[in-house]
Amino acid sequence: MREVYFYGTCLVDLFFPDAGMAGIQLLQKAGVKVIFPEGQTCCGQPAFNCGYWEEARDVARTQVALFPRDLPVILPSGSCAGMMKVHYPELFHGQPDEAEVRAFSTRVFELTQFLVDVLDVKLTDLGEPVKVTWHSSCHAVRDLGLNGEPQALIDQLSNVERVPLTREHECCGFGGTFSVRQPEISGAMACDKAADAEATGASVVLSTDGGCLLNVHGTLEAKHSPLRVQHIAEFLWERTHAR
Amino acid sequence: MHAETDIHFRDAAAKALLDPQLRANFRRAMDGLIAKRRAQFPDPGDLQDLRHLSTAIRSRSLLNLPDLLEQFETNCTKNGIQVHWAETCEQANELILAILRSKGAKTLVKGKSMVSEEMHLNAFLESKGIEALESDLGEYIIQLDGETPSHIIMPAIHKNKDQIARQFSQKIKDAKYTEDVDELTAMARRVLRQKFLDADAGLSGVNFAVAETGTLCLVENEGNGRMSTHVPPLHIAVMGLEKVVATLEDVAPLYAILTRSATGQAVSTYFNLITGPRGEGEMDGPQEVHLVILDNGRSRMYADPQLRATLRCIRCGACMNHCPVYTRVGGHAYEAIYPGPIGKILTPQMEGVGARHDLIHGSSLCGACAEVCPVEIPIPEILVRLRREATHEDAGSNVVGRGTGRTATEDWAWRIWAGVLKRPIVYRLASWFATRFGRALPAGAPLIKNWTQTRSKPVPARRSLAERVRAEGVPHV
Amino acid sequence: MSEPRPASDSRSAILGRLRACGESGPLPSLDTAVLQRRQWPATERVARLRKGMEAVHTEFLDATPDTWPAVVRAFCDREGLKNLLFGPTSAAGRALLASWAPGGTQLMPYDRPVEAFKQELFTGVDAGFTGTVGGVAETGGLLLMPGPAEPRLMSLVPPIHLALLRASTIQDSFWSAVKNLGWGRSLPPNALLISGPSKTADIEQTLAYGVHGPKRLIVVLVDDLN
Numbered sequence: 001m002r003e004v005y006f007y008g009t010c011l012v013d014l015f016f017p018d019a020g021m022a023g024i025q026l027l028q029k030a031g032v033k034v035i036f037p038e039g040q041t042c043c044g045q046p047a048f049n050c051g052y053w054e055e056a057r058d059v060a061r062t063q064v065a066l067f068p069r070d071l072p073v074i075l076p077s078g079s080c081a082g083m084m085k086v087h088y089p090e091l092f093h094g095q096p097d098e099a100e101v102r103a104f105s106t107r108v109f110e111l112t113q114f115l116v117d118v119l120d121v122k123l124t125d126l127g128e129p130v131k132v133t134w135h136s137s138c139h140a141v142r143d144l145g146l147n148g149e150p151q152a153l154i155d156q157l158s159n160v161e162r163v164p165l166t167r168e169h170e171c172c173g174f175g176g177t178f179s180v181r182q183p184e185i186s187g188a189m190a191c192d193k194a195a196d197a198e199a200t201g202a203s204v205v206l207s208t209d210g211g212c213l214l215n216v217h218g219t220l221e222a223k224h225s226p227l228r229v230q231h232i233a234e235f236l237w238e239r240t241h242a243r
Numbered sequence: 244m245h246a247e248t249d250i251h252f253r254d255a256a257a258k259a260l261l262d263p264q265l266r267a268n269f270r271r272a273m274d275g276l277i278a279k280r281r282a283q284f285p286d287p288g289d290l291q292d293l294r295h296l297s298t299a300i301r302s303r304s305l306l307n308l309p310d311l312l313e314q315f316e317t318n319c320t321k322n323g324i325q326v327h328w329a330e331t332c333e334q335a336n337e338l339i340l341a342i343l344r345s346k347g348a349k350t351l352v353k354g355k356s357m358v359s360e361e362m363h364l365n366a367f368l369e370s371k372g373i374e375a376l377e378s379d380l381g382e383y384i385i386q387l388d389g390e391t392p393s394h395i396i397m398p399a400i401h402k403n404k405d406q407i408a409r410q411f412s413q414k415i416k417d418a419k420y421t422e423d424v425d426e427l428t429a430m431a432r433r434v435l436r437q438k439f440l441d442a443d444a445g446l447s448g449v450n451f452a453v454a455e456t457g458t459l460c461l462v463e464n465e466g467n468g469r470m471s472t473h474v475p476p477l478h479i480a481v482m483g484l485e486k487v488v489a490t491l492e493d494v495a496p497l498y499a500i501l502t503r504s505a506t507g508q509a510v511s512t513y514f515n516l517i518t519g520p521r522g523e524g525e526m527d528g529p530q531e532v533h534l535v536i537l538d539n540g541r542s543r544m545y546a547d548p549q550l551r552a553t554l555r556c557i558r559c560g561a562c563m564n565h566c567p568v569y570t571r572v573g574g575h576a577y578e579a580i581y582p583g584p585i586g587k588i589l590t591p592q593m594e595g596v597g598a599r600h601d602l603i604h605g606s607s608l609c610g611a612c613a614e615v616c617p618v619e620i621p622i623p624e625i626l627v628r629l630r631r632e633a634t635h636e637d638a639g640s641n642v643v644g645r646g647t648g649r650t651a652t653e654d655w656a657w658r659i660w661a662g663v664l665k666r667p668i669v670y671r672l673a674s675w676f677a678t679r680f681g682r683a684l685p686a687g688a689p690l691i692k693n694w695t696q697t698r699s700k701p702v703p704a705r706r707s708l709a710e711r712v713r714a715e716g717v718p719h720v
Numbered sequence: 721m722s723e724p725r726p727a728s729d730s731r732s733a734i735l736g737r738l739r740a741c742g743e744s745g746p747l748p749s750l751d752t753a754v755l756q757r758r759q760w761p762a763t764e765r766v767a768r769l770r771k772g773m774e775a776v777h778t779e780f781l782d783a784t785p786d787t788w789p790a791v792v793r794a795f796c797d798r799e800g801l802k803n804l805l806f807g808p809t810s811a812a813g814r815a816l817l818a819s820w821a822p823g824g825t826q827l828m829p830y831d832r833p834v835e836a837f838k839q840e841l842f843t844g845v846d847a848g849f850t851g852t853v854g855g856v857a858e859t860g861g862l863l864l865m866p867g868p869a870e871p872r873l874m875s876l877v878p879p880i881h882l883a884l885l886r887a888s889t890i891q892d893s894f895w896s897a898v899k900n901l902g903w904g905r906s907l908p909p910n911a912l913l914i915s916g917p918s919k920t921a922d923i924e925q926t927l928a929y930g931v932h933g934p935k936r937l938i939v940v941l942v943d944d945l946n
Contacts, residue, residue: 006717010664013708014677015701020708024717036717039667040709047657049608051631055661062665090624142610171567175607180693182605184257187697188571189607218698268924275925292754299748306747309738322909328731380931381922397922404924428920428928435932440842456907466876466918466933473872473910474838484734491904495895496755499859509772510859510915513933514894519909524868527834528909538730542737 003033004114005073007063009080010042011210012231016076019210019231023076023111026237030119034074037066045083046176048091057091064088064097064104072118073108076233078140078208081110086143110140111233112208116149125157127239133163133202135193135216137209138171150208150232157239163200165193174215190219198227205229252601255576256568265401269573272400276564279507280615297500298619301555304488308545311454311487312536318457322519324532332362335537339364339446339479340371342533346477348373348443352435354461354468355379356448357395357558358481358537361580364446375446378435378467380428387414393574395581396505396560401573435467445471445529449482450501450557451494456518459534460494462501464512472517478529480517484536485545485554491516497557500617505559540593543641549628550642553588555618562612562622568605577602584612588625596633597647603629674707758858758893762945765857765890770941772860776916777929778937785886788942789819792849792882795938796825801846803828805878810869812851812884830871841873847880848873848934854897855890861915862939863897865908872910881934883914886942 004027012020024034043063047056063084067073075081085108092101115121134154140146154162173179173189180186193216197205205220205227207213217229259265284290304311316326327342329335343351351368353359353375365375365386377386381399384407385392392398399407404422411430412420418430439445447468451460459480461468472478488494502508521528544550563569563583574582579590579602587606591599603626612622632640633648663669681703686695694701706714760768770780783791796804807813808829820827825846834841850870854863862883866872875881891897894913898904903911918933929935 008708008712014674014681014703017704017706017708017711021711021715024712034717036709036712038709041664041667041670044664047660049627049630050604050653050657051627051629051634052657052661053631055657058661059664062667138607138609138611142614169611171607171609171611173567173607175609178604178607180690182253182256183693183696184253184260185568185571185605186607188260189567191697192571214701215698218694218701221699222695222697272925289754289757292751296751296754299750303747303750309735312735312738328734330730330733334730378932379922380920384922397925399922400925404926407923424923424926424928427923428931432931436842439932440838455904458907464918465920465931467931469872469876469912470932473876474834476835484738491898491907492895495893495898496752498894506921510856510861510894510913512776512914512916512919514861514913516903516907516911517909518907518911522867522909525866525909526830526832526868526871527873528871536734538734538737542734545738546741 001033002031003035003071005067005071006034006036007073007075007080008036008040009075009077009210011214012076013040015214016210016231016234019076019234022231022237023074023233025241026111026115026233027074029241030115030121032119035071039066043080043083044091045080045087048083048087049176053091057095060088060091060101061097064101067104067107071107072114073104074111074114075108076111076208076231077210078110078137078144078146079211081108082139082143084108110144110146110208112149112153113144113146116152123153123156123236123240125159125239126242127157127159129159129161130204131161131163131200131202132204132206132235133165133197133200134168135165135172135197135205135207135212136168137207137212140208141169146208150206153232153236154206160239163202165196165200167196172212172215174211176211179215187219190215194219194223194225198225203228204235206232206235208232251578252576252605255578256572256605259572259576264403265573266571268401268403269570272397273564273570276507280504280561280564283503283507283509293496293500294617294619296496297617298555300488300493300497301557301618304493305485305545305551305554307489308485308487311489312484315452315454315457315487318454319534322457324457324459324519324534327533327535329535330538332537332539335362335481335535336364336367338535339481340368340373342477342479343368343373343444346443346531348477350374350376350438350442351444351446352376352378352438352442352471352475353382354445354447354463354471355382355398356446356481357580358448358483359446360392361539362481362537376438378438378471380431380465383431383435384410391575391580393582394560394563395558401575439470439474442475444477444479445475446479446481447472449480449486449534451497452482452487453491453494454487455490458491459517460498461515461517462498462511462513463515466513469513469515472515473528476530477533478517478520478531479533479535481535481537484538484541501557501559504561504615504617540643543643544592546641550592550625552620553592553625555620556585556589557618559617561615561617565611565615567609567611568607584622585620588622588629591629591633592642595644595647596629596642597644600633600648603633671709674709677703678705678707755893755895758895760857760892762888762890765892766887766941766945768857769855769860769890773916773939775860776919778860778916778939781938781940783940783942785942785944788884788940789816791940792816793820793825795882796847799880801825801880803846804882805830805845805848805874807850807870807874810851813849813869816849830874834871834873841877845878847882848875848878849882849884850875851884853889854901855885856894856897856913857890858893859915861894861913863901863911863913865911867908875914876933879930879934880936880938881917882938882940884940884942886944888944
């Protein structure tokens with residue numbers, strides 16, 4: 001039986017645990033044994049992006065150590081997967097454990113990437129007809145190189161109509177500390193994203209990243225919009241498992 | 244100091260965000276430019292090939308920079324172009340003043356040059372009694388109002404037709420009020436052609452400098468660049484020292500990707516190759532051509548293997564056209580010569596990373612800039628590097644103002660952050676508290692207050708994923 | 721504020737700093753396949769050039785090796801031009817002069833240094849006529865090498881620019897033109913590419929033609945392919 005590690009990420013751990021559980025269940029349903037190592041905290045991205053690399057490395061090191069076996073590491077986040085896959089090698093450049101970290105980085109996958117590119121899952125839609133829209137996270141696409149995998153999964157669902165955003169690839173304005181360091185610009189971007197999503201007529205905005213979800217959800221909620229946001233893992237699981 | 248400067252860009256941006264007209268002007272203009280660029284690259288494979296080639300050409304040129312500069316200088320001199328070197332903007336200004344004075348020149352017409360903006364040349368010359376008149380239509384428009392460019396390619400992009408119509412009717416002699424773009428353009432033509440005719444000297448920038456032939460390449464649509472460089476008896480060109488490439492063959496793909504990336508044009512109206520002053524038997528062209536090569540911090544960027552990529556820039560402006568921040572706040576909010584993503588990495592390297600800490604953090608690191616950059620400058624990566632430089636003093640770094648953006652508050656915040664996250668047991672405790680009591684945090688708490696300006700308060704789940712996993716029996720080693 | 725250093729010191733200081741960065745590493749190789757792919761047969765080159773230039777408001781007059789002077793003349797008469805500036809010592813200029821019937825549009829030779837007639841050039845000339853040394857099919861564009869026989873300002877200052885282009889001289893791309901014309905090795909004091917009349921989009925992104933340079937560009941296209 002195929003085995004994988006699951007890395008929840010801090011935002012999913014604290015704000016979207018249902019998405020984390022759904023990700024694990026989607027993998028299990030595809031016949032994969034999921035291991036969730038204890039001791040998970042954060043990939044270290046916030047400190048890395050702010051230039052505090054010693055602090056980021058301290059945290060990253062403890063995380064890499066949780067995944068000793070040569071198994072894929074699956075994350076329900078494009079941004080954190082991008083950090084571990086693309087930026088860890090930069091962060092550990094010239095460090096004594098660089099080789100070990102590089103080897104770890106090659107094993108990192110974002111969840112939908114793994115479901116589509118490796119497992120080639122086929123989904124059967126059990127849900128009611130619904131209209132959704134997809135927000136692609138910048139880091140998932142530009143750092144990690146996600147190439148339509150989430151959309152392909154959504155499109156497998158026969159009762160789901162996916163309406164694209166006018167600016168699918170424009171940043172929602174989250175940007176980690178950017179959202180509180182530059183709240184006015186970040187807020188303006190988030191408001192535009194929310195308006196774009198509302199204009200699609202969809203009832204749910206889906207994404208693969210906790211940061212974007214938190215940002216778009218908070219913005220929609222502040223304007224009392226009926227539009228919901230949901231992590232793609234949770235959405236896929238809800239629609240494909242028999243209750 | 245850091246806190247003060249952080250507020251700087253935030254304030255200017257916040258003010259710009261409140262101007263719906265400005266936001267609409269920029270959004271419309273950027274949408275147009277994005278669509279036009281996309282139409283120029285119908286084949287993604289061709290685009291990537293052309294980008295890789297352009298990147299390789301710029302990288303090669305930089306690797307050979309000192310040799311190419313010397314070869315370029317030798318060939319320019321052979322062609323009759325007089326070459327001058329300036330380490331600082333101040334020196335460059337003095338050099339130009341001296342050249343103008345040696346010819347008794349009182350009036351200077353200018354083609355578009357961002358390096359001359361960098362030097363604040365116009366103000367300097369005015370203070371010395373020499374008229375420096377911008378002749379690019381966009382530059383002319385903003386000079387009439389004493390403004391600076393809000394975009395490196397389209398300097399007056401922040402203004403709409405009505406504003407320009409009002410301005411022309413007030414500031415141009417015998418001008419009537421009209422919002423007709425052709426009529427407005429005709430007014431500027433009338434004024435400026437007389438200026439070209441009368442000017443004692445012309446000034447231009449340089450898009451590419453060719454070492455092998457000693458040639459200055461100028462890209463333009465209006466013809467004011469040709470007017471400024473061919474009509475007056477004296478032509479002075481200014482360029483950053485990074486502009487040189489080995490051969491004219493190298494220039495061809497750079498030129499092809501420049502106009503397509505910048506304005507979505509397959510080709511500009513004019514591509515002007517200047518290889519000397521008026522030659523033997525020629526009836527026109529300037530009697531003298533001078534070139535000022537400016538450093539102004541570039542040799543310092545050059546010394547750093549990662550930051551050197553900044554110098555690959557060919558000033559197309561595609562990064563700003565695609566930037567979600569620039570699109571919303573416009574160019575002036577940056578309070579810098581070069582706005583947008585390239586400005587965010589260039590300005591702090593010139594003015595100091597501590598002093599412009601605001602700009603370095605004015606990015607969500609979305610990467611739209613790097614995605615379209617024709618010479619693949621990794622702008623987000625360099626931003627992260629400069630964020631580090633602003634708060635650290637790493638051995639071997641030569642970045643201006645390194646470490647001066649550091650504050651005890653931020654240091655402590657990251658120390659505590661790491662202290663919690665590198666100890667799973669502490670994190671477990673913290674997440675227990677967050678899930679139980681996080682919702683009770685007031686919306687006005689520090690940082691949360693910034694978040695809740697436009698958003699509802701983030702509310703943690705009642706049980707963390709780790710707790711759920713333990714409770715629901717996922718194998719957890 | 722300190723006195724600026726003499727320029728020669730600046731030169732050695734700058735080059736010294738650049739050289740201090742050490743030996744240049746291995747040079748990245750250049751894959752020019754994307755440029756080499758831009759190739760078309762001769763008739764398609766003509767069509768592409770025309771399409772590209774017409775898209776930016778260039779006008780075309782069709783001619784043959786024998787008829788082109790008459791085509792130029794007919795255009796001048798039709799437009800009621802008072803005069804046409806030309807280079808009397810260029811091959812095209814000589815051919816034009818030889819065929820020019822008296823009356824109507826005056827042929828005006830550019831045979832003095834510009835200082836002698838700058839004012840007239842700016843205010844009293846209706847059109848300028850130049851040859852070209854080639855064209856660019858990929859994007860549309862004319863290649864000019866001004867010089868003693870065809871001064872620089874002929875193609876810039878008069879409101880109309882007529883340019884003679886022989887179809888056989890149209891190159892695939894600017895890159896291939898640089899190679900085939902030998903521009904990469906040596907250049908005259910001025911050479912240029914022109915793709916259309918002068919234009920600007922500086923006011924609200926609205927295109928306006930004839931901002932500083934010619935308001936119209938007329939290409940006299942000579943079909944010499946057979």
